[in-house]
Amino acid sequence: MTFVPHTPAQRAAMLATIGVARFEELLGGIPPELLLGRPLKVPPAQGEVELAQAAAAVLGENRFILPNRVFAGGGVYPHHVPAVVDELSHRGEFYSAYTPYQPEVSQGMLQCIYEYQSYICLLSGMDISNASGYDAGTTLADAVMMAKTQFKDKRRRVLFAPHVNPQMREVAATYNLGMELSFEDCPATADGRCDSAALAGLLGADVAAVVFAMPDCLGYVDENLAQLIAQVQAAGALAIVSYYPFLAGLLKTPGELGADIVCGDAQCLGNPMGFGGPLLGFLACREKLLRVLPGRLIGRTVCERDGAPGEGFVMTLQAREQHIRRDKATSNICTNQALMALRSCIYLGAIGREGLRQLSGLCHENACHAHDRLLSIAGVADFYPGRSFFNEFTVRFPVGKRDEIYDTAIAAGMLAGIKPGGRPSLAAEGSQAGTPALQDCLTFAFTEIHHVQDVAELVRLVREVMQ
Numbered sequence: 001m002t003f004v005p006h007t008p009a010q011r012a013a014m015l016a017t018i019g020v021a022r023f024e025e026l027l028g029g030i031p032p033e034l035l036l037g038r039p040l041k042v043p044p045a046q047g048e049v050e051l052a053q054a055a056a057a058v059l060g061e062n063r064f065i066l067p068n069r070v071f072a073g074g075g076v077y078p079h080h081v082p083a084v085v086d087e088l089s090h091r092g093e094f095y096s097a098y099t100p101y102q103p104e105v106s107q108g109m110l111q112c113i114y115e116y117q118s119y120i121c122l123l124s125g126m127d128i129s130n131a132s133g134y135d136a137g138t139t140l141a142d143a144v145m146m147a148k149t150q151f152k153d154k155r156r157r158v159l160f161a162p163h164v165n166p167q168m169r170e171v172a173a174t175y176n177l178g179m180e181l182s183f184e185d186c187p188a189t190a191d192g193r194c195d196s197a198a199l200a201g202l203l204g205a206d207v208a209a210v211v212f213a214m215p216d217c218l219g220y221v222d223e224n225l226a227q228l229i230a231q232v233q234a235a236g237a238l239a240i241v242s243y244y245p246f247l248a249g250l251l252k253t254p255g256e257l258g259a260d261i262v263c264g265d266a267q268c269l270g271n272p273m274g275f276g277g278p279l280l281g282f283l284a285c286r287e288k289l290l291r292v293l294p295g296r297l298i299g300r301t302v303c304e305r306d307g308a309p310g311e312g313f314v315m316t317l318q319a320r321e322q323h324i325r326r327d328k329a330t331s332n333i334c335t336n337q338a339l340m341a342l343r344s345c346i347y348l349g350a351i352g353r354e355g356l357r358q359l360s361g362l363c364h365e366n367a368c369h370a371h372d373r374l375l376s377i378a379g380v381a382d383f384y385p386g387r388s389f390f391n392e393f394t395v396r397f398p399v400g401k402r403d404e405i406y407d408t409a410i411a412a413g414m415l416a417g418i419k420p421g422g423r424p425s426l427a428a429e430g431s432q433a434g435t436p437a438l439q440d441c442l443t444f445a446f447t448e449i450h451h452v453q454d455v456a457e458l459v460r461l462v463r464e465v466m467q
Contacts, residue, residue, distance in 0.1 A: 113132075120245075134279065229257055238260040246360050363446060367445075401466060
């Protein structure tokens, strides 16, 4: 609908109808010191052509870096998005759809969400997935709340393994403001792994969950994760794994390792990078936790009409504060990233099981190649030598070189990793992600879009700065 502003005559008529001479009289209940007292500093109206030119001038001030020159991850990765994903997801019936409240007219969208849930269960190794969340941080917070609810508030401690993404942990800490759970860190071994002996000393009847990352925020994968998960469950607590789903192409899923809840971001599955989003959080769990899983679940039933078999889709559970759960809801999230979930569904359907294996292999191969080339430069060293990684790793530079490399790369139109020491840290919580040892490090990430010549340019730049 076209917006047509009210004319002065129309505004005067409305004010007269309610018995007020001036609009300002409606503001009488607001303390005078809170009123602006002057007109807004809004520039004069422009024509459509002039406005488009002004907007283009502002956008021209942005710094654009080609995706294949982005060597940073940290939760959002520059994967290739096949053309079919945009082509199908931009169809009007999908692009403008909101929430399928009425199954009789929403079968297509409900089927898409059902298939998305099925894909997430395959990738995570879990029994059940909800219909998506906002991002990895909010789904981690939801996972922690699930543990709290599952134990009916009788267990109020949550332990974090070393190097869980600090930004995601900060989101969980924000959600915790009203719950007052105790967040604690598991000590790390000398090579950054979760210390099993120290974990045993922390586990007790008051621990609701232990949060692991696969991989952690420095890119490393803990080969002992299955044993750590078993150790947590032996103490009666839940094991939560924050997960990068591309690992499913090469490694065992968290479900196969024994996890109870798996969360993360599916941005890597058919969704482009965006400054601030939209992202796509996923959350999946064991069937025993079905009743504390927030959000929506889409179910499928087999039916028969006129002698022919068919199927129907419907929202089977809606554990939201807007519906039957009310104050017993495990989350206040009242929508889902349906369009982003659809894109992931199209992406996974397009690449298939073998395609995911191939793409995951390329990500790992490119990272290994870059890792070897970078470590061939004098003065560059692994942060944790000998540790396994997937497509992301952290290296240390001589004092003062890290920032010089990063700034030189930006000037050359390249994003040379992430500064792990510069991420938001939870010093009061004891987060390892803000330790001084990381101040000379960069965390690099590589995907299938990075070719040999891209790596060569990065290595050349680092080598020149290091000389």
